[in-house]
Amino acid sequence: MEREFSNQVIFITGAAHGQGRATAIAFAKERANIAAFDVAKQIEYPSYTFGNSQELESLKQEVEAIGSECLIFSGDVRDDEAISSAVSETIEKFGRIDVLFNNAGICAYGLSHELTEQAWDAMVDINLKGAWLVARRIIPQMIKQKSGVIISNSSIAGLRGMGRLSHYAASKWGLIGLTKSWAIELAPHNIRALSIHPTGVNTPMNDGLAAMEGATPQEIAERSAGNLLPVPWIEPEDVANAVLFLSSKKSRFVTGSQYVLDAGLLTR
Ligand SMILES: NC(=O)c1ccc[n+]([C@@H]2O[C@H](COP(=O)([O-])OP(=O)(O)OC[C@H]3O[C@@H](n4cnc5c(N)ncnc54)[C@H](O)[C@@H]3O)[C@@H](O)[C@H]2O)c1
Numbered sequence: 385m386e387r388e389f390s391n392q393v394i395f396i397t398g399a400a401h402g403q404g405r406a407t408a409i410a411f412a413k414e415r416a417n418i419a420a421f422d423v424a425k426q427i428e429y430p431s432y433t434f435g436n437s438q439e440l441e442s443l444k445q446e447v448e449a450i451g452s453e454c455l456i457f458s459g460d461v462r463d464d465e466a467i468s469s470a471v472s473e474t475i476e477k478f479g480r481i482d483v484l485f486n487n488a489g490i491c492a493y494g495l496s497h498e499l500t501e502q503a504w505d506a507m508v509d510i511n512l513k514g515a516w517l518v519a520r521r522i523i524p525q526m527i528k529q530k531s532g533v534i535i536s537n538s539s540i541a542g543l544r545g546m547g548r549l550s551h552y553a554a555s556k557w558g559l560i561g562l563t564k565s566w567a568i569e570l571a572p573h574n575i576r577a578l579s580i581h582p583t584g585v586n587t588p589m590n591d592g593l594a595a596m597e598g599a600t601p602q603e604i605a606e607r608s609a610g611n612l613l614p615v616p617w618i619e620p621e622d623v624a625n626a627v628l629f630l631s632s633k634k635s636r637f638v639t640g641s642q643y644v645l646d647a648g649l650l651t652r
Contacts (some may be wrong), residue, residue, distance in 0.1 A: 388632055389416035393478045395471070397421045397461050397518055398488030400435025402587030403537065405443055406620030407485055407627050412452040414628065419474040419481070420444070421467075421518075422488070424458040429506045430492035432592020453478075461488045461514030464521075471521040480529055483631045484522050486515035486536040486559075491589055493596065496550035504551050511555035516562060523570065532575040533631045536563055537623070540583050540610075540646050560642060567640030576639035578630050583610065583646040584617035612648025 394411045398404040399420035408418045420443055422435040440456040447454035455474055459466025474481060489511045494503060515536050526532030541549055542556030559579050566577035584590055584605060594601040605616030626645055629635055644650060 387415040389414040392416045392482040393419060393474065393480055394483040394485060395419040395421065395474060395481050395522060396485045396487055397514070398435070399443065400424055400439040402589060403585055403620045403623045404485065404487040405439070407487065407624040408443055408447060410621065410624035410628055412447040412450040412454070415452060417452050417478050418447050418454040419457070419470065420454060421457045421459055421470050423460045427460070429503055430490055430592070430596070432596065433588050461518055462509050464517055467518050467521050475525055481522050481525050482532060484519060484532070484534045485627055486518060486534065488514055489537060491549070491552050491593060493548040493593070495548055499551055507551040508555045511552070512558040512562070515559060519566070523575070526575045527573045530574050534566055534575065534577040535627055535630055536579045538579040538581050540581050540649055542579065543581055543642065543644070543650060564640050571639060578638065579642050580623065580626055580630070581642055581644045581646060582618060582623055583649045585623060586617045586619050590617060610649040610652065611646070612652055615647055618645060618647060
């Protein structure tokens with residue numbers, strides 16, 4: 385059956401597990417083809433579990449079992465060569481890229497005056513510069529097509545200050561500046577740009593951060609008691625649904641704005 389995303393292509397960073405993977409599956413179910421990019425190994429910082437190549441392989445199989453096609457790429461969003469070659473291969477194979485989901489990101493705790501320069505650089509280079517590095521290789525194709533949507537996964541930390549997360553919050557606020565500037569530059573080409581701002585999401589990142597605090601994710605959620613709605617966190621599929629909606633014609637005139645999925649947290 386023909387669906388809205390039939391023959392469309394979404395390029396997703398940080399796709400091996402968590403929100404990126406859930407988004408790949410959701411788009412495959414809507415008949416989109418997937419380009420899944422992930423560092424797929426442990427990197428220097430932080431110490432929780434990153435995606436791996438078996439997860440990328442199993443994502444490919446899952447997408448193909450649904451009936452869509454899936455290219456997988458192991459690469460770091462800080463590595464322009466890896467990005468350029470993944471983008472070229474995607475365009476060669478599918479002829480287009482309709483949606484970019486800038487999702488790869490890291491998070492770790494630390495008081496701002498105690499952070500090392502290495503921690504600061506990793507956070508900002510992956511979460512903020514990485515989004516720009518990937519987008520700048522995809523935007524020319526979107527301009528050629530005269531269509532496209534760029535969605536960047538920020539956080540509630542992109543809309544408020546957060547103690548022990550200054551480098552994370554700074555990188556996530558930065559994505560708003562980037563998003564709004566893309567919206568201005570790219571609107572004449574019929575390309576939209578948006579950021580999304582989830583509360584805690586039930587992913588390996590959430591589990592890993594809790595473990596680094598010596599607590600369970602449930603204990604961390606209870607301590608912060610942030611969400612208005614009675615849930616400790618939202619699911620990766622909730623984020624995937626938001627990305628689907630924001631990529632669809634139903635939101636065709638939405639650009640430059642911030643879509644909040646916070647279970648009411650910022651209203652508290
Ligand atoms: N989990 C949360 O509570 C939460 C809340 C709000 C926003 N976010 C944001 O959502 C995004 C996805 O988070 P998640 O919860 O799915 O995290 P996750 O750690 O569970 O998954 C992130 C994926 O990104 C990959 N990745 C990390 N660094 C990379 C790099 N340099 N290059 C390429 N791939 C890389 C990892 O290997 C992993 O597969 C992140 O940007 C995160 O900051 C997370």
